Amino acid sequence: MEKKNAWNHIRNEAPLWLFTLLATYIITALMLLLLAFLVYQFHLGEKVVDIAIIAVYIAVNFLAGFFMGKKKKVKKYLVGLGVGVLYFAVLVIVSLICNHGFQDFAGNFFTTLAICAGAGTIGGMVS
Numbered sequence: 001m002e003k004k005n006a007w008n009h010i011r012n013e014a015p016l017w018l019f020t021l022l023a024t025y026i027i028t029a030l031m032l033l034l035l036a037f038l039v040y041q042f043h044l045g046e047k048v049v050d051i052a053i054i055a056v057y058i059a060v061n062f063l064a065g066f067f068m069g070k071k072k073k074v075k076k077y078l079v080g081l082g083v084g085v086l087y088f089a090v091l092v093i094v095s096l097i098c099n100h101g102f103q104d105f106a107g108n109f110f111t112t113l114a115i116c117a118g119a120g121t122i123g124g125m126v127s
Contacts, residue, residue, distance in 0.1 A: 016068075016071060017068075017083070017086070020064050020067060020068055020083055021064075021083070021086055021087065021090065023064075023067075024060050024061070024063070024064045024083075024087055025087075025090070027060050027063070028056060028060050031056045031059070031060070032053075032056060035049065035052050035053070035056070038052075054115060057112065057115050057116055057119065058115060058119045059119075060087070060119075061083070061084045061087055061115070061116045061117075061118075061119035061120040061123065062119045062120070062122060062123035062126075063123060064080075064083045064084070064087060064120055064123065065079070065080025065081075065083055065084060065119065065120035065121060065122065065123025065124040065125075065126075065127070066080070066123035066124065066126060066127045067123075067127075068080060068082075068083045068120075068123075068124060068127075069123065069124035069125070069126070069127030070127045076124040076125060076127050077121050077124045077125045078124070079124050080120040080121045080122070080123050080124020080125065080127075081117055081120055081121040081124065082120070083120045083124075084116040084117040084118070084119060084120020084121060085113070085116065085117050085120070087116050087120070088112060088113050088116040088117065091112070091116070092109075
């Protein structure tokens with residue numbers, strides 16, 4: 001009986017989580033396109049671009065945590081943490097597929113995880 005309820009709960013929750021992740025990646029893509037345009041127009045340096053990418057991670061995960069916290073209304077910080085970690089997990093999977101390994105991602109692995117998880121958690125707590 002409990003197993004059936006758990007599967008029903010997962011089935012009911014999955015669309016909200018998938019919608020949130022899809023929305024975060026669409027927003028990320030739009031923000032990175034804007035950043036690419038700014039780099040092209042103003043010839044921004046590598047340090048500025050790195051900071052802007054971190055700002056994109058923070059903003060998107062904060063918004064995702066905030067949105068999920070508003071929707072769930074219970075244990076909002078855990079929901080924000082969950083959405084931040086899921087965002088990071090998809091980021092890692094796509095990076096592994098595109099780069100065929102961790103070579104470009106390994107140096108910033110834990111920093112990026114902390115940024116995504118932390119921003120999602122704060123977004124959930126603020127909601």
